[in-house]
Amino acid sequence: MDVARRAGVSTSTVSRALRGVPTVSPEARIRVERAARELSFALSRSASSLVTGKTRRVAVLTPGLPRAPWFLGTCLTGMAGGLREAGLDLLVYAITDTTERAAFFERLPARRNADAVMVVSFILTEEERERLDELGVPVVYVSQHAPDRASVYIDDVAGARQGMQYLLNLGHRRITYLQSAAADSFVWSAYDRLVGYREALEEAGLPYDDSLVVRAEYSRSGIREAVGSLLSLPQMPTALFVESDDMAFEVMSILRSCGIDVPGRMSVLGFDDHPLAESLDLSTVAQSAWRTGCIAAELVSSVLTDPSSDPTRHIVLPTHLIPRGSTAPPPTDHQAETPAVAQQEPPSPGRTVNGS
Amino acid sequence: MDVARRAGVSTSTVSRALRGVPTVSPEARIRVERAARELSFALSRSASSLVTGKTRRVAVLTPGLPRAPWFLGTCLTGMAGGLREAGLDLLVYAITDTTERAAFFERLPARRNADAVMVVSFILTEEERERLDELGVPVVYVSQHAPDRASVYIDDVAGARQGMQYLLNLGHRRITYLQSAAADSFVWSAYDRLVGYREALEEAGLPYDDSLVVRAEYSRSGIREAVGSLLSLPQMPTALFVESDDMAFEVMSILRSCGIDVPGRMSVLGFDDHPLAESLDLSTVAQSAWRTGCIAAELVSSVLTDPSSDPTRHIVLPTHLIPRGSTAPPPTDHQAETPAVAQQEPPSPGRTVNGS
DNA sequence: CTGAAAGCGCTTACAG
DNA sequence: CTGAAAGCGCTTACAG
Numbered sequence A, B: 001m002d003v004a005r006r007a008g009v010s011t012s013t014v015s016r017a018l019r020g021v022p023t024v025s026p027e028a029r030i031r032v033e034r035a036a037r038e039l040s041f042a043l044s045r046s047a048s049s050l051v052t053g054k055t056r057r058v059a060v061l062t063p064g065l066p067r068a069p070w071f072l073g074t075c076l077t078g079m080a081g082g083l084r085e086a087g088l089d090l091l092v093y094a095i096t097d098t099t100e101r102a103a104f105f106e107r108l109p110a111r112r113n114a115d116a117v118m119v120v121s122f123i124l125t126e127e128e129r130e131r132l133d134e135l136g137v138p139v140v141y142v143s144q145h146a147p148d149r150a151s152v153y154i155d156d157v158a159g160a161r162q163g164m165q166y167l168l169n170l171g172h173r174r175i176t177y178l179q180s181a182a183a184d185s186f187v188w189s190a191y192d193r194l195v196g197y198r199e200a201l202e203e204a205g206l207p208y209d210d211s212l213v214v215r216a217e218y219s220r221s222g223i224r225e226a227v228g229s230l231l232s233l234p235q236m237p238t239a240l241f242v243e244s245d246d247m248a249f250e251v252m253s254i255l256r257s258c259g260i261d262v263p264g265r266m267s268v269l270g271f272d273d274h275p276l277a278e279s280l281d282l283s284t285v286a287q288s289a290w291r292t293g294c295i296a297a298e299l300v301s302s303v304l305t306d307p308s309s310d311p312t313r314h315i316v317l318p319t320h321l322i323p324r325g326s327t328a329p330p331p332t333d334h335q336a337e338t339p340a341v342a343q344q345e346p347p348s349p350g351r352t353v354n355g356s
Numbered sequence C, D: 001c002t003g004a005a006a007g008c009g010c011t012t013a014c015a016g
Helices: A002-007 A011-019 A026-038 A045-052 A069-085 A098-107 A126-133 A156-170 A187-203 A220-231 A245-257 A289-305 A338-343 A349-355 B002-007 B011-019 B026-038 B045-052 B069-085 B098-107 B126-133 B156-170 B187-203 B220-231 B245-257 B289-305 B338-343 B349-355
Strands: A057-063 A089-095 A116-120 A139-142 A150-154 A175-180 A213-216 A239-242 A267-272 A283-286 A314-317 A320-322 B057-063 B089-095 B116-120 B139-142 B150-154 B175-180 B213-216 B239-242 B267-272 B283-286 B314-317 B320-322
Touching (some): A002 A026, A057 A069, A057 B069, A069 A116, A069 A289, A069 B057, A069 B069, A069 B089, A089 B069, A156 A187, A175 A245, A220 A245, A239 A245, A245 A267, A289 A314, B002 B011, B002 B026, B057 B069, B069 B116, B089 B098, B098 B126, B139 B289, B150 B156, B156 B175, B156 B187, B156 B239, B175 B187, B175 B220, B213 B220, B239 B245, B245 B267, B289 B314
Parallel strands (some): A057 A089, A175 A213, A239 A267, B057 B089, B116 B139, B150 B314, B175 B239
Antiparallel strands (some): A089 B089, A283 A320
16 A cells, blocks of 8 residues: 555554554554545545455435436435445445346345345335345335335324324315325325324214225326316315325316316315425425435444344334415305205215214 | 356356356356356455456435435436446435535545546536546536536527527517526526527527516525516516426416416426426426436446547437427417507617517 | 466454 | 454466
8 A cells, every 4th residue: 555655554554544443553543644635545445345344335226217206316315415424335226127127136236235225215025025135234115114124214194194184173074085096106105194094084073985085097187087086076075185295286286277276265285395395385294305315324324333223123204294375274165054054965974973 | 156166167267257258168157157046146346346446336426405306316317227237336425515525525435436427416616526537537527518528418508499489489579588596506507598598589580688587596585576577577578488497387386376377478488397397287398317317327338438438528418398388379468569569668779670 | 268376455363 | 552464255367
């Protein structure tokens, strides 16, 4: 090493000084640091890795064509930031199609090239998860549940309850839950949010009405169709709780194009706090993609530095409601009020219980 | 190596077989490949790197808190995909604040740990660029111009002209260009788009009117103020060409909240083709973040494999116009038409030249 | 076409 | 507190 010669010490001492090992005399340490700076020296991680067996790198597995690129972009930078603090680098494996997917799990190129793996925006099969386990390094699932594996995700049940509670507090009684029909990703989220929806209804003593829970294809026409089914119900909902902000934007745009005022005639509540939610004045249940990435990185580095820590730990992050302009109390519908009740179909048992 | 023993050959032969070196007998190659598969063997890049001096890794420098996370997320996955085809891995360095930024350029942790560097969504100073040059590896600037360095970016001038031509073809004559006042990023883009705006006007024989080019703080209130200044002009524009879709969404939302119909009374045209542009029915000049990342990755790998290729090559990507529902012909303004012209202030020289 | 040997740049017992 | 020496897992002339 040139640094060693310049500092007048052995390479062993250079190595120790640079890594902050305490058993180095202050003078030696200073000389080494100066020499390193003067020569713009940076350790070769390859050489270090070869002897320590640690790469100081963490691989992250993502879809190559992310459905929510804003989430991925934000989460990745959160991860990279969190890892950098621990002196770890971030390696991205973006998997675009099924061929690549198969090849990745067949060859596992991350083997020996990363100290840990994170999986984000990507739902794996149980076989794929088992294959990752074979890598023999910690694996952390981000923004998703993975049974018996370390996971970082938001509390979808509580988030959905927060949103429902808010709508109920505004006075809404007929509230739709609109979810994506896409089963391929974020499956637990969708399920958990529905659980939260039902729990909130139950607590409020309101009946669960199947016709108010609709699934939409994740496309403009799919969402339009779902909105259509709601607008043609004998009794329209007064609020729509939408599974994601992305879909909620579309819902708002469709409603307004139909002349239905949001929030005057219909409240719309999203989930995520998309970067545009503020601009577009969408009320939403917020999660932080950045924080999720950051926390996941911290979990990885803690598992890496402290092998005694539970490698299957689950971290559940909170959500919070952000009220904006897309929600308001339900319209005081003059036709449907007291006198009109008789015109409706006879109240169902569920409703009378509540009304009495 | 266990693989060598299992295949009954030397490690030299294993190495050659696995790398596809031609001087290996077919039988040996087959035995090695089988053994490698059976043992789920993956090469240690660290060990390879140590001897070849190549890491087979490319570092990408990004802001830790990206302004346009969707762009970064899409671009990164495009990059990772493009690199993977060349057998290269992607390393992400996310730089959050000025301290980290200084530390990065002081220490250059990428040194000896990446074969090339890409810079995306990040405008560096000339000193920082020179520092990167000192790494002695190819550096590619993505989504930006960098003088005398390899760069991949869209043709902002042509894109702006496409957008203008479209608005002119619709019949608009008073067209605003609304740009962000933020000088910190995408500076060339903003400048080039303005050039395209002016060129298109000139070609159409229309005067350049300073009061129609407005800068807005990148915030809801900043944009509202800019829109206000346009709405209080003696003669309102009939179309707004907005520097980015992000801002255009906000503009549309503000206009509509003021009761100004888009596109009935005012057309709005964006730039980018943001993932939500289709949902929100925003006409826009499209660029592909994914393709940009992909092309940048290809440029990197071509420079890496063919050292004779020009290391300062610029690749300019095309844009294309996507007409949607936020643009329409200008309103046929009955009051302002022929008879009303006299009521306006006397035509300025610029206007008369045009009108005569 | 193949193998033995040297060596890439570090870290780590070990001896002092 | 420090240095000489061995060795991590590969690749690459070199000799055969």
